[in-house]
Amino acid sequence: MAGRFLLVVAVALLLRPGDASVHEYRGLSFANKGNAFILHAGSEGLYAASHANTTAEDAAAVAEALIRFDKITFRRSEDTNNSVKETSSAKVQVLIFEIEDREMIGGSAYGGQKAICCTSDLAKLGACTEGSVIYRPSQVNPGWPKLFVASFDGSDLIATLPSRTIPITKTGIYNMYFIHCDPSLASLEIEGKTIWKNPTGYLPGRMAPLKNFFGLMSFAFVVLGIYWFYQYMKSWREVLPLQNCITLVITLGMFEMALWYFEYAEFNETGVRPKGITFWAVTFGTVKRTAAEVIVLIVSMGYGVVTPTLGGLTSKVVMLGGTFFLATEILELVENLGAVNDLSGKARLFLVYPVAILDAAFVIWIFISLAKTIGKLQKVDGQT
The missing domain is CATH 2.60.120 (Jelly Rolls)
Incomplete structure (x- = not known):
């Protein structure tokens, strides 16, 4: 049901005219x-x-x-x-x-x-x-x-x-x-x-510096990706599952930065946001952010450190991650594809509050899990 709602929102935003130059x-x-x-x-x-x-x-x-x-x-x-x-x-x-x-x-x-x-x-x-x-x-x-x-x-x-x-x-x-x-x-x-x-193109003044920023970030992610994949291939026999997750995050980051750069470059040339590129840039960014949050959470739970599985917590982690993805995706689509100024204050808060609450849930759960994991490690260290 939530996925269907997200699809409806995305299609509506792609069809409507967004604010542009x-x-x-x-x-x-x-x-x-x-x-x-x-x-x-x-x-x-x-x-x-x-x-x-x-x-x-x-x-x-x-x-x-x-x-x-x-x-x-x-x-x-x-x-x-x-x-x-x-x-x-x-x-x-x-x-x-x-x-x-x-x-x-x-x-x-x-x-x-x-x-x-x-x-x-x-x-x-x-x-x-x-x-x-x-x-x-x-x-x-x-x-x-x-x-x-x-x-x-x-x-x-x-x-x-x-x-x-x-x-x-x-x-x-x-x-x-x-x-x-x-x-x-x-x-x-x-x-x-x-x-x-503007003298440099159609990008609004507040967005003009972002083209160069995302260009530099794309280059930085490429350098990081080359170094990471070199180390990954060199030690592929000893790679842990968590390192595969980190590889995924770096790959998503590379795609996200590149898409944002092409989005702003196209916007600068035509004066109209390329909604298809914007949609995928937002989606890759949201997936990357969700994956990063989930990785930090499962590491704080001791996955790969003191326990090989999450047991009964797996479904709860997946549910929190999925809900966070949907809430963040909808907010980012509205902010980047729609005209946020068209939303009333209450409607804006309606979209921001779920993301803030879910983000806080991640932080609280991470700190609680981290405290428990540190306690387990201290017990093991005391026994040895």
Whole structure:
């Protein structure tokens, strides 16, 4: 039953679009926050190119770090259109800002509650235009935040955001939001994508160092594997069962590191996670982690040291290891294939708690077994 559930989760995650440097928008809805309707369109760490300190006219031509809009359209329903066909003021605004400029977004009149959309009171003060997103120019990053508008002309059902490329001239974490201030557009539909690119490729800033890390780890595991297999073959007649288990862990580690490296390399080239490679990288890593935990446990029980078998404890060890594998596999698949930010806090804890509890069970059982094994060895030593 648990295996079937794991298969369902894996297939669902492989079929759904995951967060990546190519953000696709389809079937997403705007959330009502205060007096605005907001859709979070992406958040990535972007590195400015070393030659990005150029004039505004030349920046678009030379910048290697960029955000690009690609065929983004907004569609309102016919019912909405009938209710607002006399006006052409309906619009969707796209706000892009660096995280340090977040305080530049929104405002309030007379020290009241902060609003995202300009209110009538703020409009009377001349601070903004009613119905528009409130923002103030950044003092640190000139020209930011950036605001773009897609307007519904008259009775049109579709508003299009023109394709454009936004060069990134300052390293930071950039956020994009689609915002509208018109309650009549509550059922608005969006379709299209944005492309976020760093100078070295499509890997988000937080992931960019991981490609080199897993490359080095792959090389380290290859060196370890060559040395281990050389010693293994040289003394194969005296090899213990536990050493076969260690060989398995090293082999799994080699595959895991290599798969993660290829996963990040592919991600960096295309901007979309190769879900098949990611799935197998997660699975090899989970099997390796489970095997390592079980090996430490059975060694602490004295297997191969003071006893040749585990006796009646074998089934319990297998059950704990299997449950730990399933819980860890599901958590890692959701974290790496799905969009974790889509999960509520309770749902996130629902996945983390089982892994933490099972991990603690392993640790407690290891220490208890180790204490018993040391006690047995001390008795044997006292008798001799």
